[in-house]
Amino acid sequence: EVQLVESGGGLVQPGRSLKLSCVASGFTFNNYWMTWIRQAPGKGLEWVASITNTGGSTYYPDSVKGRFTISRDNAKSTLYLQMNSLRSEDTATYYCTRGSYGGQGTLVTVSS
Amino acid sequence: DIQMTQSPSFLSASVGDRVTINCKASQNINKYLNWYQQKLGEAPKRLIYNTNNLQTGIPSRFSGSGSGTDYTLTISSLQPEDFATYFCLQHNSFPLTFGSGTKLEIK
Numbered sequence: 001e002v003q004l005v006e007s008g009g010g011l012v013q014p015g016r017s018l019k020l021s022c023v024a025s026g027f028t029f030n031n032y033w034m035t036w037i038r039q040a041p042g043k044g045l046e047w048v049a050s051i052t053n054t055g056g057s058t059y060y061p062d063s064v065k066g067r068f069t070i071s072r073d074n075a076k077s078t079l080y081l082q083m084n085s086l087r088s089e090d091t092a093t094y095y096c097t098r099g100s101y102g103g104q105g106t107l108v109t110v111s112s
Numbered sequence: 113d114i115q116m117t118q119s120p121s122f123l124s125a126s127v128g129d130r131v132t133i134n135c136k137a138s139q140n141i142n143k144y145l146n147w148y149q150q151k152l153g154e155a156p157k158r159l160i161y162n163t164n165n166l167q168t169g170i171p172s173r174f175s176g177s178g179s180g181t182d183y184t185l186t187i188s189s190l191q192p193e194d195f196a197t198y199f200c201l202q203h204n205s206f207p208l209t210f211g212s213g214t215k216l217e218i219k
Contacts, residue, residue, distance in 0.1 A: 035208075037156075039156075044199065044210055044211075044212050044213045045148070045150075045156060045199050045201070045210045045213075046210065047201075047207060047208035047209065047210065050206075050208070059206045059207075060207075061206075061207040061208075062207070095155055095156070099158070099161075100157075100158040100161070100167050100168075102155045102156065102157075103155065104154075104155055105155055
């Protein structure tokens, strides 16, 4: 059974950093691209970042480019999202996804 | 960037109704269009991928169609568990973009 379990969310002040993790199981992690999406409270879905199966290429929307970094450790079957220079508009539930599979999300709240 | 215009934003319907939800892309997305269902407090769930491929385990009352810039999700006979919010996603090119969502409510 495919499982994706996110962690690392919490309350953080504007301008600070936070690193999310997503531990994958039930599939061969290094065979798949992985993606982070997010959803602000009461809002729609937004794509945040994607990474190829080897980690050799990464992709971001302009809204997070230069502030967020997606990475992976295939030996640990773990996906990461390093978030720097956080803003209030980054407040959202962050989901780790692989195709049709997703985790339950981790809430990030950016507030002073 | 490709813009996805989803309509309607809200839809009120009854159990047994046939409903359609539309997404229009600002340019050709070559059928790289997925549909997601999200219930309150839950993670989004992919229903359909690449326009018309039903995800394993999803009931056959859900179907997708379209090409070029215009895509449709159809629910042939609404069931109580179908009342949720639906989103489309284009993955033809980066940045990936979602539609704004359609909230399907019970009439």
